[in-house]
């Protein structure tokens with residue numbers, strides 16, 4: 046193993062750890078802002094780092110199509126290209142091929158598809174996915190998998206999971222070991238505990254630097270997500286990081302950390318920042334709502350971010366209603382600060398052996414006194 050990971054404290058199943066990569070140390074539980082096209086939307090790299098984030102996610106599918114992995118490699122790699130000196134995790138491209146590409150066809154070898162940008166034909170195999178992620182210079186590489194659509198019959202989920210496990214082995218075989226770099230396998234198996242356990246066992250047999258739980262937050266609901274974690278996480282090695290892909294809402298993060306997850310990514314804080322939604326310690330706000338138009342308070346009085354330090358809800362409301370770019374920038378800044386602060390608070394609670402109390406207080410504070418309608 047060339048990727049250092051230490052669990053520093055435990056509280057129940059929750060872990061507080063430290064992941065050592067070629068581009069710095071990441072305290073876990075950690076949230077990874079999504080930098081789809083070599084940028085976390087509406088943020089400078091320095092602004093992302095200022096939130097406390099020390100790792101971002103890059104998307105193989107987007108970057109292979111534009112500007113191209115070989116071009117980024119020739120320009121010094123993704124860290125240099127996007128001026129992000131900290132760690133980067135890249136996904137395998139599989140999820141977005143299935144959700145964005147046209148005329149996609151899955152075979153044993155890989156996925157053939159046409160670009161959603163210009164219709165050009167591509168083949169993404171496990172070997173090519175790993176090569177692209179190496180060209181980008183990812184600290185953390187993901188094995189290629191197929192994200193099984195939800196809902197699907199058990200037989201279809203089994204077939205898809207077994208294909209993903211064969212791709213996981215091929216991904217692992219071509220991954221080039223380098224100090225501070227690692228490859229994660231991805232547990233699939235839909236909402237079926239028996240398939241999840243079989244998938245986890247297959248990956249542990251192959252041996253990965255970290256283990257991800259994929260194929261969740263695609264419509265199954267939080268209760269089912271948590272049930273899958275309850276079934277899956279105990280089957281993952283205790284000494285390796287665990288990453289829940291594409292999840293989620295603040296309450297999802299708290300519940301998943303309680304079940305032993307160490308890493309997260311989700312577009313929610315950034316996407317919400319561009320649609321006038323703000324996460325706060327007292328629940329979610331819709332800044333387009335007229336009730337904020339005369340409100341001189343900050344978004345969240347307990348937040349130390351630049352948006353809360355310098356601007357009122359009334360001003361942010363005005364920016365959002367006027368379609369000003371600054372509104373998206375400030376709300377994204379705040380939301381990423383909120384997520385980073387939530388991770389700090391969870392790490393502290395685990396260190397103090399007080400995670401259950403933290404989770405209860407969190408749930409109570411998030412329950413809005415008066416639910417705010419959209420619009």
Ligand SMILES: [Zn+2]
Pocket residue numbers: 344345348349350351352353354378379380382
């Ligand atoms: Zn703030």
